[in-house]
Amino acid sequence: MLSRMMRANLEASKGRGWVLEPDAKEMLKETGLPVPRFATAATKDEAKSRAHEIGYPVVAKVVSPLIVHKSDVGGVAVDIRSDDQLDAAFSRLAGLDGFQGVLVEEMLPRGVELIVGATIDVQFGPVILLGLGGTSVEIYKDTALRLAPLQPKDVLSMVGELKAHPLLEGYRGAEPIDMAELTRVLVLFSRFVMELEGWIESIDLNPVVCEGSRCTIADARVMLAK
Amino acid sequence: MRRQTLNERALERYRALFEPKSMAVIGVSTHNDRHPANVIFNKNRLHYPLEVYAVNPSKGRLQGEPVYASVSEIPGKVDLAVIVVRAEQVRKVLVDCIEAHVGAGVIISGGFAEVGRSDLQEEIAAVAREADFPFLGPNCIGMFSPPYVDTNFIANERIVRPNPGNIALVCQSGGILIDLMIKLTGEGTGLSRAVSIGNKVLIREPDLLDYFVDDDRTRVIAFYVEGFGRGEGRTFLEAAARCSKPIVVLKSGKSPLGTTAVSSHTASLAGDYRVFSEALAQYGVVEAKNETELVNFCESLSRYRAPIKGNVGIVTGSGGHGVMAVDFCSALGLSVPALPVEAQGALRSLISPSIQAIASLKNPFDLTGSATDEDFAAAVAYLWSRPEIDCVIALLLPYLPGISMDLGARLSFVAKQMDKMLVAYVPHVEKYQILTEGFELNGVPVADSVEGAVLMAEAVRRWGRC
Numbered sequence: 037m038l039s040r041m042m043r044a045n046l047e048a049s050k051g052r053g054w055v056l057e058p059d060a061k062e063m064l065k066e067t068g069l070p071v072p073r074f075a076t077a078a079t080k081d082e083a084k085s086r087a088h089e090i091g092y093p094v095v096a097k098v099v100s101p102l103i104v105h106k107s108d109v110g111g112v113a114v115d116i117r118s119d120d121q122l123d124a125a126f127s128r129l130a131g132l133d134g135f136q137g138v139l140v141e142e143m144l145p146r147g148v149e150l151i152v153g154a155t156i157d158v159q160f161g162p163v164i165l166l167g168l169g170g171t172s173v174e175i176y177k178d179t180a181l182r183l184a185p186l187q188p189k190d191v192l193s194m195v196g197e198l199k200a201h202p203l204l205e206g207y208r209g210a211e212p213i214d215m216a217e218l219t220r221v222l223v224l225f226s227r228f229v230m231e232l233e234g235w236i237e238s239i240d241l242n243p244v245v246c247e248g249s250r251c252t253i254a255d256a257r258v259m260l261a262k
Numbered sequence: 263m264r265r266q267t268l269n270e271r272a273l274e275r276y277r278a279l280f281e282p283k284s285m286a287v288i289g290v291s292t293h294n295d296r297h298p299a300n301v302i303f304n305k306n307r308l309h310y311p312l313e314v315y316a317v318n319p320s321k322g323r324l325q326g327e328p329v330y331a332s333v334s335e336i337p338g339k340v341d342l343a344v345i346v347v348r349a350e351q352v353r354k355v356l357v358d359c360i361e362a363h364v365g366a367g368v369i370i371s372g373g374f375a376e377v378g379r380s381d382l383q384e385e386i387a388a389v390a391r392e393a394d395f396p397f398l399g400p401n402c403i404g405m406f407s408p409p410y411v412d413t414n415f416i417a418n419e420r421i422v423r424p425n426p427g428n429i430a431l432v433c434q435s436g437g438i439l440i441d442l443m444i445k446l447t448g449e450g451t452g453l454s455r456a457v458s459i460g461n462k463v464l465i466r467e468p469d470l471l472d473y474f475v476d477d478d479r480t481r482v483i484a485f486y487v488e489g490f491g492r493g494e495g496r497t498f499l500e501a502a503a504r505c506s507k508p509i510v511v512l513k514s515g516k517s518p519l520g521t522t523a524v525s526s527h528t529a530s531l532a533g534d535y536r537v538f539s540e541a542l543a544q545y546g547v548v549e550a551k552n553e554t555e556l557v558n559f560c561e562s563l564s565r566y567r568a569p570i571k572g573n574v575g576i577v578t579g580s581g582g583h584g585v586m587a588v589d590f591c592s593a594l595g596l597s598v599p600a601l602p603v604e605a606q607g608a609l610r611s612l613i614s615p616s617i618q619a620i621a622s623l624k625n626p627f628d629l630t631g632s633a634t635d636e637d638f639a640a641a642v643a644y645l646w647s648r649p650e651i652d653c654v655i656a657l658l659l660p661y662l663p664g665i666s667m668d669l670g671a672r673l674s675f676v677a678k679q680m681d682k683m684l685v686a687y688v689p690h691v692e693k694y695q696i697l698t699e700g701f702e703l704n705g706v707p708v709a710d711s712v713e714g715a716v717l718m719a720e721a722v723r724r725w726g727r728c
Contacts, residue, residue: 153528157537159495165528173527181532181540183496190544238529259526 055258070252072142086140093143096125102134147247154229155238162229168200169243184226191219213246278365280407282341284313289346292322298415299346334362341365349373360393367397368404387463402460403436427452428481430474450702451561454479471501482563484510499545508563508725512550561707562718569726570652572596575645576626578657584626590716599650612640634664646682653683660694670700687715
């Protein structure tokens with residue numbers, strides 16, 4: 037069942053056609069899905085005190101109802117290590133179209149970047165996608181699809197289907213990703229998507245950063261059904 | 263006892279449809295023998311054991327039998343109505359059938375949604391739903407349900423007579439249905455039912471899937487699907503998950519008609535056909551990529567159900583055929599394990615002295631052009647004795663001088679005796695018919711190409727994997 041907060045978020049986003057990232061992260065967090073520590077700020081001072089609570093380094097992202105693809109317009113500043121750097125980033129983001137504030141987030145360590153997605157297929161209903169993440173996913177198209185809801189065994193077979201699966205299993209001495217955690221995240225996400233059928237058109241969680249025992253959703257784009 | 267998927271009421275309606283004792287053909291002509299309704303009337307009257315009644319408002323006589331003005335005037339009970347009237351008249355005929363307590367219908371008539379008359383289609387759907395009256399179509403060719411009834415409006419002399427068998431075939435397209443019936447018959451397999459569902463207003467793929475699960479005469483269920491309606495794909499797969507029989511699906515219309523701008527990576531990557539294909543695999547449905555695959559998969563799955571891992575042993579009289587088979591196997595992910603040297607030695611002592619020095623026995627076994635029936639029988643039996651092999655492909659080249667036409671039957675009996683999976687390739691020409699039928703009539707599938715034989719092994723492996 038979607039909570040009252042989630043319904044309110046979705047209702048409020050309908051006219052725009054997509055959910056602002058802080059609202060999307062709030063919904064994912066309430067579902068039990070791992071997101072970075074985050075907070076929103078409308079002023080520089082607010083941003084700095086949020087950053088102190090989270091701890092540097094942080095990421096700052098523009099919050100604007102006019103900007104879906106943030107990185108395309110320079111709407112993301114990463115690896116901010118000081119108040120001065122945060123002030124500078126804030127000033128720059130404040131100049132972007134429709135600026136409402138910034139999303140201040142914990143800077144995640146490096147890891148394997150995955151895309152976890154969902155779409156509502158006309159014939160089959162909710163579908164889950166897993167692939168190697170980043171901005172080049174549509175070039176390599178190394179992805180696996182399954183109908184939601186997923187069973188744990190589905191996650192295992194999805195990973196096995198990826199050409200990039202050696203990268204997930206610890207390629208050339210790298211640390212393997214935590215399969216149990218990835219499974220938990222995907223199964224939980226797939227159940228959440230079942231609840232969202234009727235509301236959404238598609239979701240990109242991209243990237244989902246897997247390092248150590250964590251798989252954290254660094255960015256979330258929730259496109260709503262027309 | 264196995265749980266029945268359908269309730270008694272639903273089964274009764276399907277019995278009226280597929281096993282009718284009486285049938286009304288509505289829309290016969292008293293002056294045009296080639297009218298589809300007349301073809302249906304004629305073939306059922308002559309070749310099927312049911313009562314057949316002709317109906318047309320203008321009455322008269324047809325082949326010495328009375329033509330009834332409406333279905334309500336027929337003296338006996340009518341299980342099935344075949345409706346071949348103009349689209350505008352179908353609703354009225356349907357109401358008559360419901361009032362006369364007819365059990366089920368087949369609406370052959372076209373002129374509905376396929377030509378933009380969704381309104382007429384909605385009307386007949388509403389009438390039938392209200393009365394819980396099942397029908398196939400409209401805009402379909404009907405169904406073939408031996409030995410009970412055949413509502414296809416193709417005259418018998420125009421189609422090969424399909425064998426009764428254990429494959430149920432369901433097609434949206436009537437043309438594809440007839441074509442596949444011909445091809446499956448050509449491969450020596452047979453059909454339990456062949457159904458064209460046309461515009462599938464009422465009876466759709468998931469309904470038939472649920473019915474065929476409990477149909478004792480059906481072992482394999484094959485579908486040709488152009489597309490599913492909203493959410494219907496999921497309903498189909500939920501029915502598939504309840505089904506213990508192999509399901510084979512051929513999807514047409516794989517390429518997107520137009521690309522619409524999509525705002526997310528996921529929406530762009532999860533195209534219609536890709537979702538279709540992956541969802542089928544997730545639920546253990548065997549997808550045939552084309553007609554050749556469909557025919558080979560059906561033939562193989564109608565004979566074999568015991569799962570295999572896909573470790574193939576290949577016996578051939580020609581090195582080239584063996585290499586081609588290995589290539590096809592590896593392209594599909596079937597393995598062709600090499601046998602250890604001592605095993606090769608053991609087999610070498612079992613084959614004719616004349617080929618002992620020249621045969622290659624590593625797997626594939628190339629017995630050479632000098633091999634005899636005895637050598638093939640020994641090699642096939644030996645492969646089955648090996649734990650690393652669970653399926654044997656015999657590539658038989660009937661023009662080799664040492665091979666007789668009896669080899670098909672002979673190898674089939676060995677396969678049956680050992681309860682092992684054997685598939686064969688024999689060139690499909692009339693000259694070698696005895697060899698081919700020696701296999702097929704004794705329960706071993708035969709492909710008309712090396713690739714086809716490999717596909718037969720692949721079908722059983724894929725089915726076993728889910």
